[in-house]
Amino acid sequence: MEGKIMLEIAKRIDRGEKAALVTLTGVDGSSPGKSGSIMGVFFDHTTLGTIGGGNLEFQVINSAIEAMKIGENREFEFTLAAEGSLDMICGGKVRGYIKVFQRRRKLVIAGGGHLGVDLYKLGKYLNMYTVIIDDREEYVNEERFPEADELLCGDIGEILKNYSLDEGSYLVIVTRGHLGDKDALKAVVGRKIAYAGMIGSRKKVVESYRDLMDEGVDKEDLLKIYSPVGLDISNGDPAEIALGIMAEILQVKNNGTGKHMREVKVIIL
Template identity: 40%
Template sequence: MEQIEFYKKIEETYKQKEKALVGTITAIEGNNNFEFDPMGTKILLRQEDRLTYPANRLKLWQMIMDNIVNVDQLMDSKFPILKKVKIDSGIEVEVYFEPVLEEPRLLIFGAGHVAKPLAKVGKMVDFTVTVMDDRQDMVSRQRYPQADELVCADFDDYLRNLQIKENDYLVIVTRGHKHDYEVLKEVIDSQAKYIGMIGSSRKVKMLFRQLRDEGVGQELIDQVYAPIGVNIASETPAEIAMSIIAEIISIRREE
């Protein structure tokens, strides 16, 4: 029952968009006289009230937190951190801290040859994957068994109601310049972490020129990754997908 309540607390924290960490003791060295085995013990740490749950672990975790230098920096982390912390009586504990964050979402516009391996490898590197296209036969579960969400809709209609978040990664790989432009124009001023568009240098220059002619600022255009992907001389759809994911990972981890 306690474990269920613990994860409910994490869910509440996530929904309230509070800055928080889950700490887990993964190793301990030295003699200790704790009333319970500390190995595997977890705690929820929130920005506002720090140690919150479960209550019967607060004494141990307060000792740990009191011996961590720069707790605020730890709370600001967006990636897991493993720390060794010395506490009273010569005891050293190893703690794995995980930030409570929304899972990154990979939004793939277009369900053609590149999208298929891209969705697969996107799941492999822990993205929530959405694939959308305006062709029903292209967004079937048979083609995309790994995708979390499949959407068949007109691009403009879908984008009109789409809420893009700061942890979103957008990949534009539609079947033609017209749709690429429609999507890019709609999302270019969003808060997405990454916007990438497939295409030759000639096509990219043409679409960027069109955006400028319609009043889109150069600072927004400069944030678009196009031509998309890391330059690995990729040719096949699978190779192109790997180059895109490599670029996305580099952006995701740059902090």
């Protein structure tokens, strides 16, 4: 069972889901669970394994869900007596640890052209869960993206409209044309997402924003989009543009300043 629990946790993390491992580190006296017992807890409230069941397990599951929400490990201790917090009569005491596993960040690339390929390579290098979306079969296949986690072919706007995106998702819109970019943006603007960027000249971006506002899209939501996308560090080559985009994504992900490290004052002894 322990092997199944660890494999399921690994599988969930690989899919970009949140997961936690609960371990009983100490048991004094009588308890439904034994020291060393483990249980996998997932953000959808499903579990695998057990630490003894009952109110103890119920409380620990809730604690694990809270720990996953804030992304922090935590310890727990419960007294299993009538006067204890769990109102149990086993008479023992249990201690344990909840390990929260950081999920893989998801990179969603809307557009499988040259820039999409370079973004995909950088995403895989950074161990991100990569998703490629395009409306052309020849631009979204295993030959072009051999290690992509998902390849989705069809109407890009419709796919994005129905695709699950959350605070662990980073979207880059680089379709084959201005209209495709705008349709993709319309499908995601206003949704809770870690990062959404769209390629385009400043003129094209302004035109897209105006069109979308005319269609009822909120201006404040549009201002949260990173567009034109990326940091100003490239010479215009697709590989360098992709690097500038990924640098911006990392800046957002890690709350970086984007400043040169040499600007940090160092005392030389």
